[in-house]
Amino acid sequence: MVEQVFNYSVSDDKAVEKIIMDENINYIHMVFNKNEGLPEHYSNSNVYMTIVRGILSIQLNDQEIHEYTKGDILKIPYQTKMNVNNLNDSTLELIVIKAPAPGNLKKS
Template sequence: MVEQIFKITLQGNGKLVEKAIMDENVHYIHMVFPKNEGLPEHFSNSTVYMTVLRGTLSIGLDDQETHTYPAGNVLKIPFQTKMNVRNLHDDTLELVVVKAPAPQM
């Protein structure tokens, strides 16, 4: 078999951060956040591509005001950007985050 298979959870509304692929090329992370959940404020350790699969993302970057992005949006966030990722809405937020190149540990 040439390909590698990775799986993510496709159902549920509870908080979930699952690291599907974490190799030397890319980090691929699936996240689900109910209302008022999110990530701790942090700085991006790579270029981050964030895809909103469902719900509405509320995100503050560096010193900007919080912006909102509904499902179907893909954000490209530069390396070393301060990020505050939250779900401030009633609907469950689901994201896929791709870090490329993979952060150097």
């Protein structure tokens, strides 16, 4: 078998699943219910967020909170301050890709 197969959960329970964490990329599946999210942090690579369902409420650096919905894809630069939350009633589901993988990022 040439391909590798990975799975992620399909429930509404809170999840931060590190699906692929290799030398090329980090591929992370996240599910947040109302008032759940990530602690404030700085991006450790270029981050690509795909909103699969729900509404993402995100504050980047000193911006106001912006909201994004299903079908939106965000590209967030390296070393950006991030506040990722679900402030809405519907379940938020995201796919997050970090590229290059943080361990392989050439720092300037």
